[in-house]
Every structure is written in C-alpha cells, then in structure tokens.
Amino acid sequence: MNSWLIRNARDLQGKNIELMISNGKVVDKADFVQPYSELDAQGLTVMPGFVDLHTHLREPGREDAETVLTASQAAVAGGYTALSAMPNTLPVADTAGVVEQVYRLGQSHGICDVFPIGAVTVGQSGEQLAELVAMNQSEARVRIFSDDGHCVADPLVMRRALEYVKLFDGVIAQHAQDPRLTENAQMNEGEVSARLGLKGWPAVAEEAIIARDILLAEHVDSRLHICHLTTAGGVELVRQAKLRGVKVTAEVTPHHLLLTDELAATYDATYKVNPPLRTESDVQALRRGLADGTIDIVATDHAPHPQEAKDCEWNAAAFGMIGLETAFSICYLSMVKSGLMSVAELSLRMSSTPAKLARYSDHGELAVGRSANIVLVDLDKSWKVNAETLKSKSKNTPYNGMELPAVVEKTFHNGVLVYDRMNQGQEGV
Amino acid sequence: MRDLLSINDLSKDDALEILDTAVQLAALSDSSNRKFPTLRGRTVVNLFFEDSTRTRISFEAAAKRLSADVINFSAKGSSVSKGESLKDTALTLQAMGADAVIIRHGASGAPAQLARKRWIDGAVINAGDGTHEHPTQALLDAFTIRRHLMQDKGDLAGLKIAIVGDVLHSRVARSNVLLLQKLGAKVFLVAPPTLLPVGVEHWGAQINFSIDEVISECDAVMMLRVQKERMEDLFFPSEREYARNFGLNAARIAAMKGSAIVMHPGPMNRGLEITAEGADSKKSVIVEQVANGVSVRMAVLYLLIGGATSRDLTAQIGEH
Ligand SMILES: [Zn+2]
Numbered sequence: 001m002n003s004w005l006i007r008n009a010r011d012l013q014g015k016n017i018e019l020m021i022s023n024g025k026v027v028d029k030a031d032f033v034q035p036y037s038e039l040d041a042q043g044l045t046v047m048p049g050f051v052d053l054h055t056h057l058r059e060p061g062r063e064d065a066e067t068v069l070t071a072s073q074a075a076v077a078g079g080y081t082a083l084s085a086m087p088n089t090l091p092v093a094d095t096a097g098v099v100e101q102v103y104r105l106g107q108s109h110g111i112c113d114v115f116p117i118g119a120v121t122v123g124q125s126g127e128q129l130a131e132l133v134a135m136n137q138s139e140a141r142v143r144i145f146s147d148d149g150h151c152v153a154d155p156l157v158m159r160r161a162l163e164y165v166k167l168f169d170g171v172i173a174q175h176a177q178d179p180r181l182t183e184n185a186q187m188n189e190g191e192v193s194a195r196l197g198l199k200g201w202p203a204v205a206e207e208a209i210i211a212r213d214i215l216l217a218e219h220v221d222s223r224l225h226i227c228h229l230t231t232a233g234g235v236e237l238v239r240q241a242k243l244r245g246v247k248v249t250a251e252v253t254p255h256h257l258l259l260t261d262e263l264a265a266t267y268d269a270t271y272k273v274n275p276p277l278r279t280e281s282d283v284q285a286l287r288r289g290l291a292d293g294t295i296d297i298v299a300t301d302h303a304p305h306p307q308e309a310k311d312c313e314w315n316a317a318a319f320g321m322i323g324l325e326t327a328f329s330i331c332y333l334s335m336v337k338s339g340l341m342s343v344a345e346l347s348l349r350m351s352s353t354p355a356k357l358a359r360y361s362d363h364g365e366l367a368v369g370r371s372a373n374i375v376l377v378d379l380d381k382s383w384k385v386n387a388e389t390l391k392s393k394s395k396n397t398p399y400n401g402m403e404l405p406a407v408v409e410k411t412f413h414n415g416v417l418v419y420d421r422m423n424q425g426q427e428g429v
Numbered sequence: 430m431r432d433l434l435s436i437n438d439l440s441k442d443d444a445l446e447i448l449d450t451a452v453q454l455a456a457l458s459d460s461s462n463r464k465f466p467t468l469r470g471r472t473v474v475n476l477f478f479e480d481s482t483r484t485r486i487s488f489e490a491a492a493k494r495l496s497a498d499v500i501n502f503s504a505k506g507s508s509v510s511k512g513e514s515l516k517d518t519a520l521t522l523q524a525m526g527a528d529a530v531i532i533r534h535g536a537s538g539a540p541a542q543l544a545r546k547r548w549i550d551g552a553v554i555n556a557g558d559g560t561h562e563h564p565t566q567a568l569l570d571a572f573t574i575r576r577h578l579m580q581d582k583g584d585l586a587g588l589k590i591a592i593v594g595d596v597l598h599s600r601v602a603r604s605n606v607l608l609l610q611k612l613g614a615k616v617f618l619v620a621p622p623t624l625l626p627v628g629v630e631h632w633g634a635q636i637n638f639s640i641d642e643v644i645s646e647c648d649a650v651m652m653l654r655v656q657k658e659r660m661e662d663l664f665f666p667s668e669r670e671y672a673r674n675f676g677l678n679a680a681r682i683a684a685m686k687g688s689a690i691v692m693h694p695g696p697m698n699r700g701l702e703i704t705a706e707g708a709d710s711k712k713s714v715i716v717e718q719v720a721n722g723v724s725v726r727m728a729v730l731y732l733l734i735g736g737a738t739s740r741d742l743t744a745q746i747g748e749h
Pocket residue numbers: 148149150175227228274275
C-alpha cells in the first residue's frame with residue numbers, strides 16, 4: 001500500500017500541517033514507510049472525511065437509479081468516506097443476509113465504507129420487529145435501525161423497538177411522518193400549497209411523531225435519532241428534550257438548510273422531496289438548531305431517481321433528491337458563509353459527531369494512529385454544478401447550474417487516494 | 430402572453446381585453462351563426478386527461494367558430510398514474526404541429542409543466558388542472574357577472590361576490606379569487622373550515638363560516654360543487670348537515686338582493702350544494718354561463734394564437 005506525504009495543508013484551526021500516511025493510517029515519522037508519494041496541498045484545508053448516516057444506495061433492486069458502486073463514487077467526490085445505506089431496497093434490508101450483501105458490496109468496491117442500516121420492521125411494514133440482533137451480530141454489525149421512507153407509526157411497535165435495541169447499544173432512526181395526516185401529501189402545507197393546489201404535508205405531522213417518540217424514548221431510556229428534521233417546531237421539541245436529558249439526536253439535510261417550498265411553484269418535481277421543503281422561517285430555525293448543537297449532524301438523504309420518475313406531473317413524481325456531491329458546498333454556503341458557524345464546527349457536524357453517534361470508529365478523527373479517512377477541500381474556490389457530470393447514476397439534483405462555494409479536491413479512504421478532482425480518477429479501484 | 434396557465438398570467442388590462450373581445454364576439458355570433466376565419470389553417474388540440482364533456486365541447490365550439498382545425502385527444506385511462514404519458518403525449522402533439530394545446534389534467538401544474546419544459550411549441554391553455562386553476566372558467570364567470578351587473582363594461586369594482594363551498598379542492602375558486610379581486614370586486618369565501626386550505630388567509634378574500642351572514646349583501650353567489658366522497662374523508666359529517674348550513678335553498682334565495690345572481694360552474698349536485706329552487710330560480714344564470722363560456726374561449730384563442738388585439742377585431746370581421 002502507498003505511503004503519502006501531504007505538505008502545506010491547513011488544518012481546521014488554520015495551522016499549516018504535514019501529514020504522513022502509511023498502511024492506511026495517519027502515522028508519525030517512526031511508522032512512515034518508504035517509498036511515498038508527495039502531495040502539495042497548498043491552499044487546501046484538510047479534515048476528516050465526511051460521514052453520512054442517511055443514504056439511499058438503491059442496490060439491491062433499483063440499480064437503474066444507483067448502485068453501491070456509483071453511490072460510493074459520488075460519496076468520495078463529495079468528500080464522504082462513510083455511507084449508511086438505508087434499508088428501503090428490494091428486497092428490504094430486514095435480514096442479516098441482505099445487510100451483509102450490501103456491506104460486502106461496499107467492501108469489495110473499496111472506495112468508501114458502506115454501513116448498512118437495518119429495517120426496524122419486517123418489510124418496513126410497521127407491524128412486526130425484524131431480527132435486529134441477527135443484523136447486529138452479522139458481519140455488517142448493524143447498530144442503526146430505521147424504516148426510513150416510512151414512519152414507525154404504531155406507538156407500541158416504536159416502544160418495543162426502542163427497548164429492544166438497548167440489547168446492543170443500538171439506536172432507532174425515525175422518519176417522523178404521521179401517515180394519516182399526510183395521505184397523498186405533496187408539499188409543505190401552507191400559503192404556497194394553498195395557491196398551487198397541491199395537497200399539504202403539515203409540519204404537525206412531523207412534530208407529533210417527534211414529540212411522541214421523545215416521550216417514548218424518555219420512558220424506556222433508550223436512544224432515539226430523528227431523521228431529517230425540517231420544522232422550527234421539531235427543532236424546539238428536540239431542544240427541550242435534550243435539556244431534560246433525553247437520549248435524542250437529530251439530523252438535518254443540506255437541502256432543508258437552503259431551499260424553501262416556494263420552489264414548488266415551478267411544478268418542477270426536482271423539488272419534490274420527503275419530508276418536503278418548508279418555509280424560510282423553518283430554514284432559519286434549522287440553521288440555528290444546527291449551529292447551537294440541538295441538531296447534531298448533517299445527513300444527506302441522498303435519494304437517486306431515474307429521470308422518468310421526475311420528468312412527469314408533480315403528483316406522479318417520486319420524492320427525493322441526490323445530495324452526496326453537493327452536501328459540503330451547500331452546508332458551507334448555508335452555515336459558514338452566513339456566519340453561523342466555523343468550518344471546524346461544520347466538520348464536527350458532518351464527520352466526527354455522526355461517526356461517534358453511529359460508532360464508526362475508523363472515521364471522524366484526524367490523528368496519528370487513526371485510519372486515514374481524509375478530505376482536502378479548497379474553501380476559496382467555487383464550482384458550477386452540472387448534473388450530467390455528477391458521479392451519481394441519477395441526476396435529480398436541485399442545484400443544477402448553480403455556482404457553489406468550496407470545492408472537494410481530494411479524498412483518501414484508508415490511506416488510498418479514492419478521489420482526485422484534477423484526475424477525476426480513482427486510484428486503487 | 431404566450432400561454433394561459435393561471436389568472437396570474439393576466440394583467441387587469443389583459444383580462445379586460447379578453448372580456449371586451451368576448452363581448453364583441455358574442456354580439457357577432459348572436460346576429461349570425463357564421464364562422465370567423467381568424468384561425469383558418471391553425472390546429473387546436475383538446476388534450477383531456479380527465480373527463481369533462483362540457484368544457485371540451487365549449488373549447489371545441491370556440492375553436493371551430495374561429496375556423497381552426499380541432500383535434501380531440503382523450504388521454505383518459507392511459508398510464509397517467511405512472512406519470513409517463515404527459516411528456517410522451519406532448520411530444521406526439523408537437524410532431525402534429527399543434528398551434529395551441531388546451532389541456533385538462535387531474536394533476537395540479539400539468540399545464541405549467543407542458544409550457545415550462547417546452548415539450549411543445551404551441552400555446553398552452555389550462556382547461557383545469559387538479560385543484561389548482563381553471564382560468565377560462567373564471568373569465569366566463571367574470572363575463573357573466575359583468576354582463577348582468579355592469580352592462581358589459583369596465584371592471585367589477587364595488588361588487589360583492591360570495592364563493593360558497595369546497596374551496597379546498599376547487600380550481601374554479603382559486604382562479605375566481607384571483608380574477609374577481611384583480612377586477613376590483615370584494616370576494617367572500619364561505620365554507621366550513623375543513624374545506625378551506627391552510628394558508629387561505631393570504632388570498633385577500635374575506636372568510637366566512639356562515640352563508641347567512643353575507644348572502645344579503647352579495648351581488649353574485651357562486652356555488653361550488655361538493656363531491657359526496659368528501660364526506661368519507663371527514664370534511665363534513667353528512668350531506669344533510671352540509672346542505673343545511675351551506676346549501677343554497679329557497680330561503681337564502683329570498684334573502685338575496687333583487688339584482689343579485691346565482692352561479693354554478695356545473696355539474697350541480699342538486700340537493701347538496703344547491704336545491705332545485707336555487708338552481709331554477711329567476712336569479713340563476715347557470716345555463717347562460719355555458720353559452721358565455723364559448724364566447725370567452727373564442728376570445729382567449731383569438732388573442733392568444735390569432736396574433737391580434739381586440740381593436741383588430743371589428744376591422745377584420747368587417748372584411749368578410
Ligand atoms: Zn426519510
């Protein structure tokens with residue numbers, strides 16, 4: 001395996017540093033193995049690779065939209081070195097067999113780590129618990145369980161799941177959406193949905209589940225993670241729960257930090273996503289929540305769809321947008337450029353905190369002796385998004401044509417240069 | 430103006446020009462049944478993804494009176510639910526060289542998508558999309574109101590108009606709120622709170638939960654169709670309770686001003702939102718609305734794809 005000497009990089013405190021990589025780890029002089037490749041990182045900021053806890057890789061079952069391979073390529077192009085594969089595949093990842101299949105696919109490609117998330121219930125039908133311990137004890141070592149795409153709506157099923165995962169320090173990641181309040185819902189319910197005649201997806205449908213699940217998690221003293229928080233009210237619920245000491249964590253997607261429901265007025269289904277884009281005041285509340293730590297992490301909810309699933313009537317279109325390759329730029333724009341947080345704080349939310357939350361011990365820290373999962377970004381450059389040149393197999397990005405700040409230049413996974421913008425190639429793949 | 434997707438596409442002057450043109454066309458149509466040559470050689474496609482015989486026939490009659498070639502394209506029952514057919518159908522129509530596509534679709538925004546993605550070059554006219562808008566219905570309603578209450582002239586300033594019923598699911602209500610207010614009328618929305626959209630307070634109309642509070646001061650009362658299935662979705666407890674509180678019956682007709690009119694975009698649910706006495710009363714202009722629809726749709730086609738203004742009309746017709 002190659003050694004690397006990275007010179008002239010800036011760390012998150014702005015200090016000039018030199019990094020040595022050998023045998024997949026960041027090392028000091030004593031363990032540095034010759035020969036080595038040298039990289040002049042003048043002008044680049046180095047940080048631990050990003051860790052996504054919410055990715056739809058579509059394999060198995062929808063390989064026309066994305067595969068573990070193409071999602072991994074998109075991931076490292078966005079600076080991610082670890083993905084968490086949501087279980088809403090075909091078949092659903094609700095058994096040890098399926099989660100191991102996804103895990104091994106990720107390992108065999110060797111581009112980044114792919115950690116499967118297991119389904120909470122069999123077939124994500126919300127009725128019967130899946131064999132969570134079997135998935136945990138499998139090679140994939142699953143600790144996060146979610147029926148994402150669906151809400152674990154039945155309060156008893158949710159309670160049992162929260163209790164059961166205490167067996168192995170697991171966590172339930174809830175897609176908070178009351179199904180009855182959102183039947184056939186199309187977009188945020190409010191002024192814009194009233195005008196457009198699109199059926200509303202009210203904030204209360206999200207907040208009611210968050211409130212209930214916080215109370216359940218408190219009652220059984222278990223770990224709850226709220227997926228893709230989108231409303232000001234939800235942020236407040238999580239804030240109050242944390243003050244009480246409830247073991248609740250929360251994530252926000254890059255798109256909910258930037259985009260609003262006004263975009264639906266184009267009837268362009270690129271902007272159709274679940275949970276939906278909300279209002280400007282929700283966006284501001286989410287940003288404040290991420291800045292003050294109420295929201296622990298950024299997660300992409302990268303959701304690839306083929307063109308025909310979007311090039312149609314809004315009602316008929318699929319929910320979701322891709323986000324791995326734009327996530328850092330969107331967060332940098334929303335959070336750092338806006339003066340709400342430093343790059344170092346953003347790095348915590350995108351890397352070290354999600355790694356700790358998911359117990360991904362090889363990620364989230366840049367230190368001697370740790371795995372060399374590293375990203376180098378140019379914070380002073382900008383780039384123009386071109387959907388056609390993105391690595392993801394699907395092109396449903398809401399940012400096509402936008403000029404975005406911060407460019408991911410190079411990504412190392414376990415010491416291997418897996419993405420180099422200058423060469424657009426992947427070594428060791 | 431290239432397309433008519435929403436009343437928001439029209440300025441007040443645009444709307445008045447359409448109404449004035451419709452007045453002229455209606456007068457000329459009344460005096461003789463002849464066709465106008467304006468759209469000779471032009472192709473107008475009626476693209477109906479949803480059954481609506483009356484709207485389709487109205488547009489067809491309007492286009493034919495302007496000498497356009499009309500193609501009726503009924504896409505109902507195709508794979509709309511899969512969402513594939515809109516684009517494919519549009520590309521087919523494009524190949525046929527349609528100058529205008531009149532589209533009726535169950536999905537809000539489908540006409541806007543046709544127009545914005547430019548799958549076709551011709552003008553796109555929204556003939557009702559989902560629960561979004563139905564601009565030509567609002568134009569014909571405004572025409573009818575203006576005919577009865579303003580002698581076919583000017584705007585609707587000073588008039589009070591109530592729109593009663595299922596505002597939440599009504600494209601007719603959305604277009605009418607926009608247009609009637611644009612023309613200076615005061616609009617009341619009367620409905621149970623369950624049938625008003627969250628966000629309706631931004632529409633500029635006055636909200637009332639009681640028809641009896643407003644009916645005596647209104648110059649026009651527009652009753653909206655209430656689908657019986659709404660009851661199953663818990664929007665109201667029973668037909669009887671709905672009819673009692675929001676239906677237009679003889680007592681309410683009697684409370685109206687002498688000059689006031691009763692309107693309904695059709696088809697009516699007699700006994701639910703309107704009783705037979707309401708529908709057939711002397712105040713009812715419901716049958717007339719249908720005839721006015723043809724004149725207004727002629728005016729829209731004339732101005733949108735005839736490349737003309739209302740001032741050209743008298744001169745052009747004079748030549749033939
Ligand atoms: Zn979700």
